[in-house]
Amino acid sequence: MVDAVIFDLDGTLVDSAPDIHSGVNELLAAEGVAPLAFATVRSFIGGGVAVLITRVIAATGLPATRHADLCSRFIARYEHDPGGLTRPYDGVEAALDALADLPLGLCTNKPEGPTRALLAHLGWSGRFSVIVGGDTLAVRKPDPAPLALAIQQIGGGPVLFVGDSEVDAETAHRAGVPLLLFSGGYRSTPVADLAHRAAFDHWQDMPALVR
Incomplete structure (x- = not known):
């Protein structure tokens, strides 16, 4: 859990x-x-x-x-112009809805200003109780400090980190946090070569992995 x-x-x-x-x-x-x-x-x-x-x-x-x-x-x-061409991946909004009983946070290397602008553009401003951006601290992922801050702000306790890339895998590993790896993102390394608890190809499968 x-x-x-x-x-x-x-x-x-x-x-x-x-x-x-x-x-x-x-x-x-x-x-x-x-x-x-x-x-x-x-x-x-x-x-x-x-x-x-x-x-x-x-x-x-x-x-x-x-x-x-x-x-x-x-x-x-x-x-x-935060999101004229940006789209959520198929199934993301339904997956977030399915996890609405849990606190949800963001830990991204995108600066906070553009992050909040994009969330507003997507109608997601209220979805995440914690937002740690690339300029929130003096360091960015894969340094584990941003993820550690997000965990602290969201209340501590056991958390899952969901990411797509080599940067996310290294961040989770260094922070001692299990990673769910979305295989459809921007990584160039084979999934098998990245440390992760589980991987998923489609967002409809992600809530069951969390549960």
Whole structure:
């Protein structure tokens, strides 16, 4: 039995890669730089905005001195237009409804501002009692501190963490928390090579794993 469930966001609850790809290419267009392919940008997702932009700079040859400015502009764009292309994965809303008797939280590397803007856009502002974003602390996942903070804020006790990626698997392992791994997200490592309590391909199967 668990007392609460904490979720990653991008690649776990929602497919935000189309919006992130669009936002990156808007930045590049403003810089006079050719766009990056969708698959390329998708592979950059998972470490938060700072890591995303670091990888964009490396892929395009933009000066590293532009990093802070590009991060700020990307975050501002995402808060202004949080979810035009972002969609929940099939079955997510029904799964969240099925777990509504438990406290639910978020632990994401997306900054808090864009996270809350996206939740409002999706009509999810009241679904999560705890939100720990990529800028809530000075460190981000896979450092275990954000997940530890989310657990503390949600009331402690046994929790499950639900994620999709290598970052989430390492975070859960370092925090000593069991991971439910959604196989349809942004990971590039085989499921069998990631530490997890159980994996699921479809969100309709997830509530039964929690129970």
